[in-house]
Amino acid sequence: MTASPDLYVRDLHGSLQDPVLGAVGFLNEVMSRYPDAISFAPGAPHPEFVQGLDTRALTERFLTHLVTDRGLDPAGAERALYEYGPAQGLINDLVAEALRGDQGIHADPREIVITVGAQEAMLLTLRALFRDADDVLAVADPCFVGITGAARLLDIPLVPVQEGPVGLDVDHLAAQCREARATGRRVRACYVAPDFSNPGGVRMPLGVRHRLLDLAAHEDLLLIEDNAYGFTASEDDSLPGLKALDRERRVVHIGTFAKVGFPGARVGYAVADQRVRHADGERLLAEELADLKTMVTVNTSPLSQAVVGGLLLDHGRSLTALARAKAERYRRNLACLVDALDHHLADELPPGIVWHRPAGGFFVRVDLPVPADHALLEVSAGAYGVLWTPMSQFSLTGRGDRQIRLSCSYLEPDRIETGVRRLAAFLRKETGA
Template sequence: MSAHLSLGELHGSLSDPLLDAMTFLNEVTERYPDALSFAPGRPHEGFFETDRVSEYLDAYLDHLRGRGLTEQQVRTALFQYGPTKGIIADLIARTLANDEGLTVDPASVVVTVGAQEGMLLVLRALCAGPEDVLLVSSPCYVGVTGAARLLDIATVPVPEGDLAALTAAAQRLRGEGRRPRALYVVPDFANPSGTSMSVEDRARLLDTAAEEGLLVIEDNPYGFFAREPGERPTLKALDRHRQVVYLGSFAKTCFPGARLGYVVADQEVRAPDGRTSLLADQLAKLKSMTTVNTPALSQAVIGGMLLGNDCRLRDANVPARAHYAANLTVLLRELERHFPAAERARLGLSWNEPEGGFFAVLDVPFTADEAAMERCARDHGVLWTPMAPFYPAGGGERRLRLSISALSERQIEAGVARLADFVRANAG
């Protein structure tokens, strides 16, 4: 007789609609393969060159030989289990210094299987008991709220950019006998909203976090992709008191198939006997019991890309930045063309105008849920992402996200025209 498992007896996260949202989106995409899709936040594939993978790998192996490693040592580094914290932390540190003006001790870097693993490790380390709470900007990337759900960590949303609400939430939680542990934030071109924080607000955020005893978990996958590059430092670059745990990723700046990210965790951890270590060392302990180590082949390929670009990813991503900037300009232009001001007012339609990144958000005159998205794909041949799953405490029911990263300019023009037809057909 076959064993039957009851979903009610499995972990509660498996019944959470949050974990179904992205699965549904993937299924809809497969059912309507000819639909133009504004849904995925993946990078443009035109920048991927398969014939260069071996070049990057060879560059990293030559780098190891240049450091004096024997052929046996090179073979071991590439094919065997490696150090839990990774083998390219030194190159990551050099890249952060060049691109972000950020001085990082390689010992404070943990190379992870994508930024998602970094989120899981950081949340598991920081949140010790049921009284610990993660504050998140709302709307919020579902990857971090999903990770918190898997770990049974409570999350409390704070309206994006509202520092007064952040202070109020932290104080309310402490008054309830709970511990607001950290704030998760994406300061540059956030997923899903596309918004960015000003330099002044970044400094104010760090001050507020210090006053409330909060760590800040900064996630920075989109920081290189401004339409007009300016001097807007990361929170970590502004961090003077080791308040910020920094999550980095090579998914958008190199390629996502490598599944490579990293955490900069330079906070000092003091043991009961007085000995100290870095938070990065504690994250490595957790990693040793999950993924053990990050694949050396992925690290070697990304390491070779870094070496080939003199550890300067900003310069290497100039063509990609131009592509995404042009696409965002086309999206905003086409929305304006299809919905002039008078019609926007009549329909109750609006959108934001991000300064860069992959995403923009539309406020629409209908419920933008999964059923509406499927109707749009079936009847009008265009896909988008509902915003409601990005609001942990509810909201966003009449908002949708558009991603411009994976499309061409002509596809965006055609997609907006189809979307405009759908919006008019569904306006109340």
């Protein structure tokens, strides 16, 4: 380092000092230092689903679609993949068809914007909805760091809402709305993942979904629905998403192809059918998001969209068909993780160790009797060869300070079994004080 710095962090945006950014970097650094440790940290898709993926054939499949279904000539179809392309997207019709057939979401292609992953969809939605510091974002506690991080980048105030066994506490959200009004602010929107939330893993019953939609109408707020893990529910145990139940355009629905397709494509979407009044008429919120997108990423890679479009076409234009084999794998992995916890942590444990039992998704939470901090993670990785994610980075209130998150998605069953055996030894020796 030079004696005289060029910049001081105090003069840069405050988000650069956010503990969450440091926590993610620290976790990656620990994983690199202990490559032989079994890691329950990444919530990434299983690598088997990208083996042998023929992106060239999928691209050709989508090019054929452009010619036969949309009437482009072959040269025009190729240009559509090699030029910038429309900010709102190229595969909107296929996404709309899949959402309608699989999830009961009836959206016109014009009401959808294709984004660079779900993360950009969140960032654009927040930028559009939040006018000034009097608008606050309500989030579940614990909550996915992507949405809280995006809010901090945009200087949007956050208020936590308790999350319990049935998901977001609707009564607590109502209380947060009243408290905001009392201070001259308003809860403009609430982020919610009703199906197997990351990291909580909880699922919202149908009745609670209806109550949340009723509250959104009563309080004049929007719900930002994240549906990244809903596909892991068994087909005979499916529940309608908030957007499928939405009759008053209260829900902006955000989805991603990272888990059902593959993350390297970086393709997500937002269903934003809300009408926006202008002096000379109305526009769709999706069109407003597309305008913002031109100043962020310009457009989502047409080649990436072509590969995802090819995947949808090869699976009957169905998200459910595309996700079926993956969902089965993740349900097996989750059952394996919970069974291993039951087996290896059945006895001789220090008091205060409890694991939660989600019905789907990628994650299991474990309560500890001691702080789950970086020092404890170093001991776990170095002495016991097992990695996990501290839950503190997911909470605005400190509720996660004595919890860890285990992800089951990336590992084979035998590695899950071995990892839990190592975890049990670590917990018995290191958390009893």
